[in-house]
Each structure stands twice: as C-alpha cells, then as structure tokens.
Amino acid sequence: MAAPMELSCWGGDWGLPSLHPESLTVMAYAKFSGAPLTVNTINNSWRTPKGDVPVLISEDTVISQPAKILNFLRKQKYNADYELSAKQGADTLAYIALLEEKLLPALLHTFWVEAENYCSVTKPWFASRIPFPLSLYLPGKMSREALNRILLTKGGPPLYSLTEVEAQIYRDAKECLNLLSKRLGTSQFFFGNTPTTLDAFVFGFLAPVYKVCFPRVQLQEHLKQLPNLCRFCDDILTCYFRLTVSDG
Amino acid sequence: MSLVAEAFMNQLAAAEPWPENAALYQQLKEDQILLSDNASSLAVQAFLQMCNLPVRVVCRANAEYMSPSGKVPFIHVGNQVVSELGPIVQFVKAKGHSLSDGLDEVQKAEMKAYMELVNNMLLTAELYLQWCDDVTVEEITHPRYGSPYPWPLNRILAYQKQWEIRRKMKAIGWAGKSLEQVLEDVDQCCQALSQRLGTQPYFFNKQPTELDALVFGHLFTILTTQLTTDELSEKVKNYGNLTAFCRRIEQQYFEGHDKDNSGTAAARSAKRSLLR
Numbered sequence: 447m448a449a450p451m452e453l454s455c456w457g458g459d460w461g462l463p464s465l466h467p468e469s470l471t472v473m474a475y476a477k478f479s480g481a482p483l484t485v486n487t488i489n490n491s492w493r494t495p496k497g498d499v500p501v502l503i504s505e506d507t508v509i510s511q512p513a514k515i516l517n518f519l520r521k522q523k524y525n526a527d528y529e530l531s532a533k534q535g536a537d538t539l540a541y542i543a544l545l546e547e548k549l550l551p552a553l554l555h556t557f558w559v560e561a562e563n564y565c566s567v568t569k570p571w572f573a574s575r576i577p578f579p580l581s582l583y584l585p586g587k588m589s590r591e592a593l594n595r596i597l598l599t600k601g602g603p604p605l606y607s608l609t610e611v612e613a614q615i616y617r618d619a620k621e622c623l624n625l626l627s628k629r630l631g632t633s634q635f636f637f638g639n640t641p642t643t644l645d646a647f648v649f650g651f652l653a654p655v656y657k658v659c660f661p662r663v664q665l666q667e668h669l670k671q672l673p674n675l676c677r678f679c680d681d682i683l684t685c686y687f688r689l690t691v692s693d694g
Numbered sequence: 695m696s697l698v699a700e701a702f703m704n705q706l707a708a709a710e711p712w713p714e715n716a717a718l719y720q721q722l723k724e725d726q727i728l729l730s731d732n733a734s735s736l737a738v739q740a741f742l743q744m745c746n747l748p749v750r751v752v753c754r755a756n757a758e759y760m761s762p763s764g765k766v767p768f769i770h771v772g773n774q775v776v777s778e779l780g781p782i783v784q785f786v787k788a789k790g791h792s793l794s795d796g797l798d799e800v801q802k803a804e805m806k807a808y809m810e811l812v813n814n815m816l817l818t819a820e821l822y823l824q825w826c827d828d829v830t831v832e833e834i835t836h837p838r839y840g841s842p843y844p845w846p847l848n849r850i851l852a853y854q855k856q857w858e859i860r861r862k863m864k865a866i867g868w869a870g871k872s873l874e875q876v877l878e879d880v881d882q883c884c885q886a887l888s889q890r891l892g893t894q895p896y897f898f899n900k901q902p903t904e905l906d907a908l909v910f911g912h913l914f915t916i917l918t919t920q921l922t923t924d925e926l927s928e929k930v931k932n933y934g935n936l937t938a939f940c941r942r943i944e945q946q947y948f949e950g951h952d953k954d955n956s957g958t959a960a961a962r963s964a965k966r967s968l969l970r
Contacts, residue, residue: 511867536886540807543814595865603764625803 450484455500457487457575460657463687465571467553468512469500471650475516477686478641481524489575516643527642534637538644544622545651551596552619553651555612556665558592563660620668627672634681641682653679708788710772716749719757720767725841726755729919730820735767737779737911743947744902745791755842783904793903801898805905808890815883816912818868819876825859827873829922881929888933895942910943
C-alpha cells in the first residue's frame with residue numbers, strides 16, 4: 447500500500463466539502479479513484495498554507511497544483527481514467543482547457559472581485575479560517591491576484607473598462623456552461639457511468655457556483671437553468687461525499 | 695464589445711459581400727514577425743483559404759499598433775477591421791460563410807474545447823519560449839521585435855513587450871515553469887491533438903473547420919521556424935499524423951498560390967521543406 451497521504455486544503459460550507467475549486471477537484475478525484483487521503487482543512491491554527499493550496503504531502507514529497515497532484519495519484523495506481531480511450535483522454539485535456547479559459551475568470555470574479563460578494567461572503571469566510579494577523583492581509587491579496595489575472599488575460603483592448611471585461615467574461619462563462627450541458631446530455635458522467643478526471647474538474651468548478659449563497663448570483667442563476675449540470679453536481683455530492691442535498 | 699455593438703456590427707457585416715480587395719495585416723515577414731504571431735496569422739490565412747475567400751497579405755512594421763485589439767493578424771474588409779481568429783470567424787459567419795455549420799451541438803462544443811486547448815497550451819508555450827527563455831530572448835526575440843526601429847526605440851519596445859508578457863505568465867502560473875516543463879506541456883497537447891485526429895484527414899472527418907486552420911497555423915509554424923534549439927519542433931515531429939496533416943493542408947490550400955505576385959506568406963514559407 448502506498449504511504450499515507452495528507453491533503454491540506456480549504457474547508458467547506460453550504461453543503462460542499464470545500465469552497466475552493468482546486469481543492470474540490472482534488473478531493474473529488476480522490477473519491478473517484480479510491481485514493482485514501484486524509485483531508486486536513488485549513489483552520490484557525492498556525493499551520494498556515496505556504497503558497498499554493500491544495501497541497502498533498504506524502505512522506506517527504508510535497509506537491510502543489512491540482513494537475514500535478516492528480517498525476518502523482520495516478521502514478522500511485524489511483525487512476526480514475528483507467529477505462530478511457532485515447533481520444534477520450536484527449537477530450538479531457540481539451541475540456542479542462544475550456545474550463546480554465548472560459549469559466550475560471552467568471553468564477554474568480556464572482557468570488558473575489560464582485561464587491562458585494564467579496565465583502566459579505568468571501569472575505570469573512572476565508573478570514574475566519576486564517577489566523578490573525580494574516581487574516582487581515584491574505585484575503586485582500588487573493589482578491590488582488592484574482593483581479594490581476596482577469597485583467598491580464600481578458601482585459602486588453604478593445605475592452606477598456608472593467609464593466610466591459612466583466613460583461614465579456616460572464617458571457618464566455620455562460621457559453622461554457624451551455625457547452626458543458628450539451629456535452630453532458632443525459633448521461634450520468636461525462637464519459638459513461640463512471641466518473642473520471644474531467645468529472646472531477648467540472649465538479650470542482652461548478653459546485654461552488656451552484657451552492658454558495660452570494661448576493662450577486664448571475665452565474666448561479668444561469669447554471670440553475672441547466673438541470674443536467676445541477677443533477678450532475680448533486681449526484682456527486684450524495685454518492686461520493688455523503689452530504690445531503692438539502693444542506694445549504 | 696457590448697451585445698448591442700456586436701449585433702450592430704454583425705448587421706453591417708452581413709450587408710455586403712466579401713470584397714476583392716480584402717487585406718490581412720501582419721508584421722514584416724522576413725525580419726520582424728515572431729513565432730506566435732506568425733502562427734496566429736497563418737491560422738487566419740488558412741481559415742480564409744478554406745472558406746474560399748480571397749485575401750492579400752500586407753506586411754507592416756506597426757501592424758500590432760494598427761490592430762483594434764493590439765494583436766495580429768487583423769483583416770481589413772470593406773470598411774471594417776477585425777482582429778484575431780475568434781472574431782474573424784464570427785465576422786465571416788455573419789457574411790454567410792461558415793466551416794462548422796455541419797457539426798452538431800456536441801461536436802461544436804468539442805471543437806471549441808480543442809481550440810481553447812491550442813490557445814491555452816500551444817500559444818502560451820510559444821509565448822513562454824519567445825519571451826521568458828533567456829537564450830531565445832537574447833538571440834532571436836529582441837533583435838527581431840524591434841528591427842524596424844532605430845536604437846534606442848527598438849530596445850525600449852522589446853523590453854516593454856517582454857515585461858507585459860512576463861506579467862501575464864506570472865498571473866497564470868507559468869512563470870515558475872522551467873523550459874522542460876513547458877516542452878512537456880507541448881508534448882501533452884500534441885499527443886491530445888494526435889489522438890483526436892487519429893487517421894482522419896481533418897479533425898471532424900471530411901471537412902476542415904476553424905480548428906484545423908488553428909492547429910495547422912501553430913504546428914506548421916513550429917515545424918518550419920528556426921529557433922535556438924530544435925526541441926520544440928521535435929516534440930511535434932514525434933507525431934506522424936500531425937506532420938502529415940500539416941503537409942496535406944499546405945498542399946491543398948497554399949500550393950496553388952505560388953504563381954501570385956504578392957504570394958501569400960504561407961506560400962513563401964511553404965518553400966521551406968517540412969522534412970528537415
């Protein structure tokens with residue numbers, strides 16, 4: 447058996463095991479592939495995250511990004527993509543790129559940039575889980591990094607103001623959700639009846655949008671009009687995380 | 695642009711047929727243009743060829759500044775200017791030409807996903823190689839980028855662009871990557887494209903789509919551009935069906951234009967052998 451593995455990530459609320467898309471992706475993949483991970487949610491102790499979260503620690507190896515963590519799990523023989531064909535593996539990579547390019551900016555915006563959401567939900571939630579005095583600084587830093595990323599990747603001319611950029615990224619995100627919904631169709635998971643890496647990534651990105659109660663929710667409202675994606679998230683939560691749908 | 699402006703532009707676009715004097719602007723082919731811009735330009739040229747829409751390529755040193763979005767290439771059609779492959783595909787569609795109409799919804803979703811994959815991995819890797827790898831920056835990028843301008847403007851412009859690109863790389867998490875990791879990503883991307891293409895002539899079997907144009911633009915440019923090392927083109931050459939794909943599109947859509955006086959940029963570069 448492999449050495450014990452520990453995952454350090456942000457905790458959850460509103461019926462989710464984690465609020466952070468990348469942490470959620472890793473947790474979902476671990477459940478799908480049967481990897482025995484001990485999940486340590488970051489709480490108000492002094493073992494603060496050094497750098498990127500989520501972080502996987504196994505014996506002496508410390509691995510930090512979701513793609514690298516998933517690779518490591520696969521090498522330890524916890525492979526959820528075992529039955530995929532080569533073409534399906536290629537599709538996985540393409541759809542993950544689509545999520546990162548089209549959906550992630552809007553997700554970051556909803557959590558970290560939209561003023562009402564950030565001040566009333568995101569900042570208090572994260573600050574309550576980071577020890578003082580870092581709690582005064584870290585959420586602000588995460589917010590600035592999110593805005594920076596959005597502006598640098600999506601903000602060039604001919605979009606000159608933040609409102610134009612916002613309009614564009616939400617339009618892209620809604621189109622991405624529509625595409626995902628069409629691709630999923632009526633199947634239970636993206637590649638048949640067993641969940642794979644792609645399901646983990648889509649779940650990681652969609653579940654926070656779906657479940658977290660924000661004051662400004664245009665993306666969530668759009669998602670709720672796509673019942674197959676909502677059903678997809680609920681199924682994974684009930685089957686793999688044993689959390690009841692009625693939470694939050 | 696806002697929804698209203700977009701709808702208005704689409705209506706304007708639909709009003710006129712494709713003119714004979716449509717022009718595509720890019721930087722100077724021989725001395726100035728860089729790998730990533732050349733790839734984007736070739737992708738648009740391939741797309742327009744596949745739609746059977748004539749366009750002549752005009753090389754200008756300040757193409758980047760003329761472009762409405764700051765990126766090349768851009769096309770000047772009638773009295774409208776549209777830049778980058780995505781908006782150009784929309785514009786051409788408004789005029790009634792489309793390569794992807796025959797695809798069903800799931801295939802269209804797949805096509806968009808693969809186009810994002812190419813932009814996310816291949817284009818970013820090209821930008822990384824050009825602007826974040828010190829050897830390439832010293833020997834190729836800086837001399838080429840500022841070549842039409844006198845000193846010190848050439849150095850200033852090059853440093854300004856480099857700073858901008860490095861900021862972007864840092865924001866998306868690529869600044870910490872080493873060259874080997876970037877080449878690994880390119881390999882992964884090529885593997886995915888190769889597996890998706892399989893033994894078919896085009897990505898969606900019989901007819902080429904904008905995805906084929908985009909992949910051709912990037913892969914052909916990688917295969918035929920001389921850099922400080924051959925590692926990037928070696929990654930692509932590992933996949934025989936991808937090199938065959940490039941050769942097929944080159945022969946079908948670019949060879950016939952060798953006779954033109956202006957000659958498309960691709961036709962001139964087609965003279966460089968794909969098999970080195």
